[in-house]
Amino acid sequence: MTSITTSAGAVSAPGARDLAIEAVEVTKRYGDFTAVDGISFAVTRGEAFGLLGPNGAGKSTTMRMIAAVSARTSGQMRVAGLDPETEGPRVRARLGVIPQQDNLDEELTVRENIIMYGRYFGLPRRFLLAKADELLEFAQLTHKASARVEDLSGGMKRRLTIARALVNEPEILLLDEPTTGLDPQARHVLWDRLFRLKESGTTLVLTTHHMDEAEQLCDRLVVVDHGTIMAEGSPAGLIREHSTREVLEVRFGMDRNAQLGAELEEVLGRAGDTATGYSHIEVLPDRLLVYAAHAEAALGAIHASGHRPMTSLVRRSSLEDVFLRLTGRTLVD
Numbered sequence: 001m002t003s004i005t006t007s008a009g010a011v012s013a014p015g016a017r018d019l020a021i022e023a024v025e026v027t028k029r030y031g032d033f034t035a036v037d038g039i040s041f042a043v044t045r046g047e048a049f050g051l052l053g054p055n056g057a058g059k060s061t062t063m064r065m066i067a068a069v070s071a072r073t074s075g076q077m078r079v080a081g082l083d084p085e086t087e088g089p090r091v092r093a094r095l096g097v098i099p100q101q102d103n104l105d106e107e108l109t110v111r112e113n114i115i116m117y118g119r120y121f122g123l124p125r126r127f128l129l130a131k132a133d134e135l136l137e138f139a140q141l142t143h144k145a146s147a148r149v150e151d152l153s154g155g156m157k158r159r160l161t162i163a164r165a166l167v168n169e170p171e172i173l174l175l176d177e178p179t180t181g182l183d184p185q186a187r188h189v190l191w192d193r194l195f196r197l198k199e200s201g202t203t204l205v206l207t208t209h210h211m212d213e214a215e216q217l218c219d220r221l222v223v224v225d226h227g228t229i230m231a232e233g234s235p236a237g238l239i240r241e242h243s244t245r246e247v248l249e250v251r252f253g254m255d256r257n258a259q260l261g262a263e264l265e266e267v268l269g270r271a272g273d274t275a276t277g278y279s280h281i282e283v284l285p286d287r288l289l290v291y292a293a294h295a296e297a298a299l300g301a302i303h304a305s306g307h308r309p310m311t312s313l314v315r316r317s318s319l320e321d322v323f324l325r326l327t328g329r330t331l332v333d
């Protein structure tokens with residue numbers, strides 16, 4: 001992690017470090033309710049950084065503070081070396097923002113959407129005509145240039161929203177839930193475009209409650225819950241730190257899971273760490289998750305004890321397991 005080394009809770013001196021974004025003890029309150037509770041993180045230029053957490057965790061609120069459209073209650077923040085609170089217009093000129101809901105102009109064509117958006121930044125028409133062609137190609141929408149927005153698929157609309165946000169050649173792209181609501185194929189096309197942007201040096205900051213999206217896209221991420229950061233690291237590092245290599249999912253039927261969980265803990269505890277690499281069990285309403293480095297061996301021990309699950313599945317640990325370990329809850333309820 002790029003930790004914040006300043007001891008007095010202050011952001012780094014301008015230019016001191018190669019940071020795209022730095023947040024130090026940032027809090028946002030709405031009346032008595034604290035939506036973001038003293039979070040600190042730093043995003044290095046050129047990396048893909050994620051805020052992973054369930055609905056209501058405070059991700060969008062954090063993004064709005066970065067994007068200089070919502071004031072923080074306390075704490076400090078630098079975006080591209082600038083304070084969004086006092087230098088909002090300059091910050092916004094350096095950012096591309098992709099909101100949770102597409103807000104394209106349905107009346108305009110695909111091409112006109114890009115050009116009109118560029119006009120808001122005061123960009124000259126000649127520049128925008130060439131830029132629109134370049135961005136349409138990037139978004140794989142050249143063949144739809146003259147189509148109306150309402151005729152686009154969900155994935156195409158999302159790609160157009162991203163293309164539009166790139167019109168001012170931003171150095172940082174903020175993406176709030178970039179692929180929520182898209183089908184798997186459309187998500188993969190979009191992820192591919194985002195990889196390309198990252199390769200070209202754009203800093204990506206995204207929020208998601210999809211662990212596969214975080215694993216695919218993020219170099220580093222923070223796990224957020226109830227406005228606080230629960231953990232920070234690379235997807236692989238977080239899994240290594242907070243979970244076992246493998247997980248065994250077993251289903252017995254809904255009603256006896258808690259009791260069965262206790263029985264299997266006993267069995268696997270007896271089986272010993274070396275054969276199974278057993279760590280712990282999580283009891284969910286519909287299944288038990290057995291955390292063990294060697295999940296097949298754990299299943300063997302369960303069978304040997306006379307327990308007969310209706311179904312069993314061995315898989316690798318994911319960020320979903322990390323979230324469950326840290327919070328006792330699943331990411332998507």
Ligand SMILES: Nc1ncnc2c1ncn2[C@@H]1O[C@H](COP(=O)(O)OP(=O)(O)OP(=O)(O)O)[C@@H](O)[C@H]1O
Pocket residue numbers: 030033035053054055056057058059060061062177207
């Ligand atoms: N303007 C507001 N006034 C009062 N409460 C708000 C406001 N905006 C957000 N909240 C609350 O702050 C909390 C965090 O919301 P936020 O939208 O940041 O969460 P999130 O992690 O982005 O989740 P989601 O993906 O559902 O947007 C939620 O409980 C939400 O109801």
